[in-house]
Amino acid sequence: MGVTPVRPDQLAGVPLGRRPAGPIIEIDRVSQVFKTSSRRDHTALFDISLTVEEGAFVSILGPSGCGKSTLLYIVGGFVSPTGGAAKMKGKAITGPGPDRGPVFQEFALFPWKSVLGNVMYGPLQQGMKPAKAEARARALIAMVGLTGFEKFYPKELSGGMKQRVALARTLAYGPEVLLMDEPFGALDAHTRTRLQNDLLEIWERDRKTVLFVTHSVEEAVFLSDKVVMMSRSPGRIRQVIDIDLPRPRRREELLLDPRYQKYIVEIERLFDASGDNELPS
């Protein structure tokens, strides 16, 4: 993904409110070798280089075990790569930070806190006054469509609602980049479609950079500006595909758009050739 740096003098004429694109995440020749108990060293990622532009929605797609989550964990600062480096705004990533918000299944909601308590947690941790944190949390809860559920506890919510709370909780920290690891993978098809629509609507409002891991070609094409297709054994980038479809995107319109269908067919072909049937090394 090539990025052209923007000089201040090039900004004249850029409409107000639109940020110029520039790299926000740079992954430079990253490799990850895991030591495992049952086998010898396992190369989960090999020589991965990728630049993500600020405000872009980028999906990482690939067969099971190709290292998608590992790559996201490296950008999140939860795993430090055994080779190469990852940078956020030009600075080496050395650990997690509030600038990168994870929406991972592993980071479950606090079961002992209500929806409001879960979403307020981040701002309170960051030292925000309770009244302000509550107002922020309520606004985010409304944004993810859960007004009226503020007092509910996670066990009283459906899977889709929990995902919405998880998204609001992460957004409450005010991250510049959202890291989403198959956030809709466990949901039924209908809920998944609804959440995809909602996520796009939220994203189209404030255009945070999103790195989104998925197994679904259709989901990746529908949401993304770019799809990073990986292959495995070891995990590499096979191809980066620009999704040149107009925004805002409406599913009903896209389903009738031959360009959308063409992206899906082409990427499915790539997927089939990316080693889903190979045994891991």
Ligand SMILES: Nc1ncnc2c1ncn2[C@@H]1O[C@H](COP(=O)(O)OP(=O)(O)OP(=O)(O)O)[C@@H](O)[C@H]1O
């Ligand atoms: N902590 C670890 N120790 C050892 N091996 C690991 C570790 N984490 C991941 N792996 C291995 O690295 C490879 C990539 O794993 P990863 O979870 O990143 O893949 P993935 O593409 O996200 O898979 P999936 O789509 O099934 O979630 C797998 O073979 C996995 O077994």
